[in-house]
Amino acid sequence: MSCPILAGGPGAGMRGGALIAGSSQSVSERMRRILATVAPGLELAVVSTQAEAHFLLAARAFRVMLVGMDGPDGDGAALIRHVRQTCPQIEAIAMSETDDAGLVGSAIAAGAVGYLLTEADDAELAFLLRSIERGGAPVDPRVARRILGLLAASAQQPTPTAVEPLPAMGKPARGKPLLSPRELKVLRLIAQGWSTRQIAEAVSLSVNTIEFHAKNIFRKLCVKSRTQAVHQATQQGLFN
Structure with missing residues (x-):
């Protein structure tokens, strides 16, 4: 259909x-x-x-x-x-x-x-x-x-050595961080449930700039939503 x-x-x-x-x-x-x-x-x-x-x-x-x-x-x-x-x-x-x-x-x-x-x-x-x-x-x-609690619990479960971790999605070039320090800070605040306006006020940037960072984060992580971005970042250990 x-x-x-x-x-x-x-x-x-x-x-x-x-x-x-x-x-x-x-x-x-x-x-x-x-x-x-x-x-x-x-x-x-x-x-x-x-x-x-x-x-x-x-x-x-x-x-x-x-x-x-x-x-x-x-x-x-x-x-x-x-x-x-x-x-x-x-x-x-x-x-x-x-x-x-x-x-x-x-x-x-x-x-x-x-x-x-x-x-x-x-x-x-x-x-x-x-x-x-x-x-x-x-x-x-x-x-x-x-969601953060569920992801934390999932991250603590041992991964079988025979299973490869999720590879290609947003994998950075060797030696180069996937997200910039600013993007990672924005993503951490997104993970805490902050709105775009709250993040903008917290880091002294405009709402448009925060939305620009969010779009770059989604693109780099190959996701389409905040929830998926937090999940993917947790899977890749970006919050560690």
Whole structure:
């Protein structure tokens, strides 16, 4: 099943509309209301089953999709995987009520580029969603801490000697650091869940400059989101 393609590349924000596949009708309606405030005039659609989601994904072009991890049909991770495989241009953002380790881990593994906690208030959710317009990834700070914990636990597990580490993705030339000191500092703050504006204020640079550094980091690590960048950097030992 093919997916309609929108013009524009990464950082195109929410142009093209958003699809909401919430875990409940109340969550879906709340996210619809918040998105309507964040991006007035944005085309919004809500589905309650994976079959409805598959139909709309094949029939209409979307830029963003919010997916409840415990729905629709009780398996948000399966829907995120479907989106990544059939409509890779769509930014799939997971959401759940709490930062459950199992849900967070399955969302990241499925390919989510952001994670929202619906227990947050409307203002906080709206702030995170606005980062999409700047090409950012909306990740609740509590989820960011959870992700770092999962990555730390994974890094402590022994690696079989017969298995080669992930090689080519962003591998630097011999003797040359992959990331510059400035890029590494920005990435460390990203890993702590800081927003682009917070990072800019902390290092006394403009928001545009921080976004430029972030794009360079994504390019060098061969990733498309903040979550993936932190994961890849941890895998390569860049934070050591």
